Amino acid sequence: xxxxxxxxxxxxxxxxxxxxxxxxxxxxxxxxxxxxxxxxxxxxxxxxxxxxxxxxxxxxxxxxxxxxxxxxxxxxxxxxxxxxxxxxxxxxxxxxxxxxxxxxxxxxxxxxxxxxxxxxxxxxxxxxxxxxxxxxxxxxxxxxxxxxxxxxxxxxxxxxxxxxxxxxxxxxxxxxxxxxxxxxxxxxxxxxxxxxxxxxxxxxxxxxxxxxxxxxxxxxxxxxxxxxxxxxxxxxxxxxxxxxxxx
Amino acid sequence: xxxxxxxxxxxxxxxxxxxxxxxxxxxxxxxxxxxxxxxxxxxxxxxxxxxxxxxxxxxxxxxxxxxxxxxxxxxxxxxxxxxxxxxxxxxxxxxxxxxxxxxxxxxxxxxxxxxxxxxxxxxxxxxxxxxxxxxxxxxxxxxxxxxxxxxxxxxxxxxxxxxxxxxxxxxxxxxxxxxxxxxxxxxxxxxxxxxxxxxxxxxxxxxxxxxxxxxxxxxxxxxxxxxxxxxxxxxxxxxxxxxxxxxxxxxxxxxxxxxxxxxxxxxxxxxxxxxxxxxxxxxxxxxxxxxxxxxxxxxxxxxxxxxxxxxxxxxxxxxxxxx
Amino acid sequence: xxxxxxxxxxxxxxxxxxxxxxxxxxxxxxxxxxxxxxxxxxxxxxxxxxxxxxxxxxxxxxxxxxxxxxxxxxxxxxxxxxxxxxxxxxxxxxx
Numbered sequence: 001x002x003x004x005x006x007x008x009x010x011x012x013x014x015x016x017x018x019x020x021x022x023x024x025x026x027x028x029x030x031x032x033x034x035x036x037x038x039x040x041x042x043x044x045x046x047x048x049x050x051x052x053x054x055x056x057x058x059x060x061x062x063x064x065x066x067x068x069x070x071x072x073x074x075x076x077x078x079x080x081x082x083x084x085x086x087x088x089x090x091x092x093x094x095x096x097x098x099x100x101x102x103x104x105x106x107x108x109x110x111x112x113x114x115x116x117x118x119x120x121x122x123x124x125x126x127x128x129x130x131x132x133x134x135x136x137x138x139x140x141x142x143x144x145x146x147x148x149x150x151x152x153x154x155x156x157x158x159x160x161x162x163x164x165x166x167x168x169x170x171x172x173x174x175x176x177x178x179x180x181x182x183x184x185x186x187x188x189x190x191x192x193x194x195x196x197x198x199x200x201x202x203x204x205x206x207x208x209x210x211x212x213x214x215x216x217x218x219x220x221x222x223x224x225x226x227x228x229x230x231x232x233x234x235x236x237x238x239x240x241x242x243x244x245x246x247x
Numbered sequence: 248x249x250x251x252x253x254x255x256x257x258x259x260x261x262x263x264x265x266x267x268x269x270x271x272x273x274x275x276x277x278x279x280x281x282x283x284x285x286x287x288x289x290x291x292x293x294x295x296x297x298x299x300x301x302x303x304x305x306x307x308x309x310x311x312x313x314x315x316x317x318x319x320x321x322x323x324x325x326x327x328x329x330x331x332x333x334x335x336x337x338x339x340x341x342x343x344x345x346x347x348x349x350x351x352x353x354x355x356x357x358x359x360x361x362x363x364x365x366x367x368x369x370x371x372x373x374x375x376x377x378x379x380x381x382x383x384x385x386x387x388x389x390x391x392x393x394x395x396x397x398x399x400x401x402x403x404x405x406x407x408x409x410x411x412x413x414x415x416x417x418x419x420x421x422x423x424x425x426x427x428x429x430x431x432x433x434x435x436x437x438x439x440x441x442x443x444x445x446x447x448x449x450x451x452x453x454x455x456x457x458x459x460x461x462x463x464x465x466x467x468x469x470x471x472x473x474x475x476x477x478x479x480x481x482x483x484x485x486x487x488x489x490x491x492x493x494x495x496x497x498x499x500x501x502x503x504x505x506x507x508x509x510x511x512x513x514x515x516x517x518x519x520x521x522x523x524x525x526x527x528x529x530x531x532x533x534x535x536x537x538x539x540x541x542x543x544x545x546x547x548x549x550x551x552x553x554x555x556x557x558x559x560x561x562x563x564x565x566x567x568x569x570x
Numbered sequence: 571x572x573x574x575x576x577x578x579x580x581x582x583x584x585x586x587x588x589x590x591x592x593x594x595x596x597x598x599x600x601x602x603x604x605x606x607x608x609x610x611x612x613x614x615x616x617x618x619x620x621x622x623x624x625x626x627x628x629x630x631x632x633x634x635x636x637x638x639x640x641x642x643x644x645x646x647x648x649x650x651x652x653x654x655x656x657x658x659x660x661x662x663x664x665x
Binding site: 144 | 307311314318319321322324326331333334337338340341344432436437440543546547550551552553554555556557558560564
């Protein structure tokens, strides 16, 4: 049970860290000063979620501490969604990804706030408010990009097409034992809520929902895109160059 | 927040009404704040617009050297703190642009002055960040130097600038501490970590002393700024204050300063000659990274143009719909 | 190329202390919804506020500093509006 629980925590922690890291790459390069601050806030929320989840996983015996889990595991040990490790692309890709993910995480954390595990429930209760704001921010931007100029519409639609094949992975079954024990929600059960959110926002954004297609998979099993290796090589470079170093 | 004495001098007031000027100076002398709609001499407006916008540009360009290490911060705690700090710099740029805008120049125009190379920013940000220890050194030294400059600006005669600086100084209080803590951790760490810290101090020390601007003997600009209470201390006063505060902190770390002439004399740490040729060269555009820094800002601006246009187009559409 | 101007908004926050909304600064945003988000992301990062107002800067009407004398000086002589104008013997206690 403990390994199963750690696995759940690491999946969600890796998701949050990888997306938080990607968003932090915008620092100094955002489309406006106001959005510069907004993107950093999103990244800080996600890094904070990752830290809380890693710390809990470490407590349960998954590793020494949050940093050893973040900095000393290789890409095959990371179990994040492929969606979140893709490069940022343009602002439309960044916003569309955040939207698609937050539209799932908002109901996920809300459900997980009722988890039988009190530690996870506490993390979820905090993360749920953050995810709700992430969804709000991403949706408002997606609506503006979709219904803005011809160029922004084209870029937003292209971003959705690019990311769509990576959305299926969010709904892959969670650990059945943990679901049965009411420790975490079953992702498939959140699909309807996700569809409603996505369809409503895309309609307001005058964007079309991409056609159903073959879905990418593998992140949860540590089989990643080519991008994660590069991301981790950068992220872990200092920590790995000084084994045992305190920072 | 990095205000450096970059502000160049304006010719004094010319055809303006002598009575109005006298009344204006009397308000300044009485420590009254000047507010956006108040009458002010054109030279005061120009000097402030330039100084505040250069201050804002420095914050924005200053995000780049530190931003260079966000993706490589060696622990999650450091990553979050650095990201929050660099975000603060962006916020400070935002407050300062808003303060400059109250003088009648739009942010778009101020940004254009930066991107076209007409406006300057603090020369310190043209130096590269080469190791994690540079993040510690920047927080400790660059922010430390900036604080020396900024605290007196909280009492600047121009209300919006003074208010922006009060907010900035409040937020900055964690920046120098996080930098010093990084240095302290490195100095208590492995030999390699301590060497990294020493190397960072060696590279950043002299450029930090240059941040206060040319020596008082060579600075012909201070008179008007002092008279108008935009500036309250001279470059050399602030520089000495910084050195006096910083040297004991460095010695506590067990580090040495790259200045053989550094010595304690009459209660002050006296330092060797600053290479003003280097300073002039870097301000004029030939520093290690002047071109890269500006190119990065230009790229962000140009690549963001379609996003800003989309937001405006959407707002216009909705206004039409509502009408 | 001249960049189109993104409107300026004035930001007001009501803090935990229960005092009225207070002006804290400005943001640029194309519309009110984004202005509110920008204000949240810029001015409440340290838990400064529980409620935000954003107002288009162009919508503010300000008094003329040249009329300061006419507008505000007449109030200075109305000392009878202040409680200290009135004498109450010490033995009556606080009033």
